[in-house]
Amino acid sequence: MKSFLRDALVKGMATMTGPAPGMPELEEVARALGERARRRLGRSLSIREVDAGSCNGCELEIHAVNNPVYDIERFGLKFVASPRHADVLLVTGPVTWNMHEALLRTYNATPSPKWVVALGDCAADCGIFAGSPAVVGPLASIMPVDLHIRGCPPPPLDIVKGLLALLEAP
């Protein structure tokens, strides 16, 4: 353990400087909120992640935003265990029929006001799984989506920039 401490002293902080929110993401969130209550989300958001059929690639990169390099909690973004504690649903995957009901139940268990983020190409347009009879369709065809973060999978920096847009939206 002491070696970890010594390492930290010698090498300094592993955490990178915080990026600015992504511009396209800011615009999308502003638009989405404009269409709805135009309510300021505030500086702190709790996120519930739901894998609705992903290949688990997106989950790996969501894990990465919690590592000490990206450390997303310093911006007030925190992953929580229950949808009942969440402001934001972060959904990955092409939404399989087998996860459809569980996803809707999770959505309904999340108290309003709530926001939905579609993470990865699959949640946006089913990605490479488009056309399979086992998938329902893009997340936006199932529930209102406030923000898309594209990529296969999106690298952690893109995830951080996208989620920051939720905080910075006018």
Added chain:
Amino acid sequence: MTQARPLADLIAGRLAGADGYVRASVLPPTWEELAAGCAAGLHDLSALWADGGSMRMALSDSARGLRAIVDLRAEDYPSVGRLHAPALRLERAIRDVYGTNPIGLSDTRPWLDHGRWPGRETEQRYEFLPVEGEGLHQIPVGPVHAGIIEPGHFRFTANGETVVRLEQRLGYVHKGVEALFVGADIERGARLIGRLSGDSTAAYAWSYARAVEAALGWPLPPRAILLRGVMAELERMAHHISDVGAICNDASVIAVHAQCALHREDVLATSQVCFGHRLMMDRIVPGGVTDDLSAEGIGRVRGLLGRLAAARVEIMRVYDSMPSLQDRTITTGIVSPALVQQYAAGGFVGRASGRAFDARKTFPYAPYDTAEFDLKTRSAGDVDARLMVRLDEIGESVRIVGQLLDRLSPGPIRGEPPARGAGEGAALVEAFRGDVFVSVRLGADGRLARVHARDASWFQWPLLEAAIEGNIVADFPLCNKSFNCSYSGADL
């Protein structure tokens, strides 16, 4: 009682194909005898799938280095699971998707079909196996879990704190991948296989590429083979180090978790710089690799190897100095050697219970056939043993990558594509969690007629049910993490 027949007896005198597999057509009695051979431990069941009106079974005899794919021309066929339990879920899954009929299989419940697919909806409830006894209660968990993990349902039956039985119900992330392969071209197939289980994208892409190359006789330049090895070992080290941290995290030792997460990030950032993608998706393709490693890249990978080797030693030292951590891992979640043998469980799950199987060693493929490294096993079969095997393997991966880099000489990274046409090939590649099997059949038009991928998890998930028996509910996260099975890879 069906007579058991050894694989060696069936394939005596037959020649293996370019992929190392002997192919044989059999009649139902022989099929049953071979299934009985699996049950008797004469050979291992490696995969089971349906292909255009036939049932196929991949069998292997590691001691003799024999592998075969046997074909039974029937969709109503003698059940393998009736004699050999590890085939049970495979047969239930195949029945759901392809409408096959495993004659004699007593478990009539669906596996992948949850009654939700359009045109096949049903309100019928899934029946969990009955558990009887005094003072038992059930804890249903999932499919949406508390952490950032894949969805699946765990039904615990407990007596007080002690788990009496765990029954899994999976299939939630079934995307119909196998159907998407049909009629796709080879390139689209490569992108699909890389998204079967994102954490093993390099291993799957490699397995698929080898199967396609065997089917078409596609020659590979030596540099491509070495670079594939580098990528696969980077993928392995990234997961090993991060799962070691995650296990410690589940025992509340967060400092080790943070340290391991940093090292994982180090591997991913290096992969991004060297190969253009953090997870190295779509980098291994039939015929070679897409991205070359520059001289600067070689230096970066060498630097990474040094840091990982040092980290491994340090993490092991910290782990060894914390009895409160080992109190949670030692004797927790034990899997018996008999079970890993029966299930032919691959990866660290098998090796931690003494099964000395590693596709890189047992059925060696280039570049591992000429690399020097050790197959690491333990015998305790508990969470600690699985964790130690993974730490040991990081050391071996560091050795392997160093050798591969030494052998890199300038040259092409893609082989000249041969004429496309009909063909068949199969390959077994050691992913970080165990061996993945991919079989490819190409039609006369050069497009994919059938691709089957068998994740290592098929033969590990059932053992997790055994591992947790008699442990307390609170130790389930530790056991689960020490297995880290793939949901997506097995749900297809």
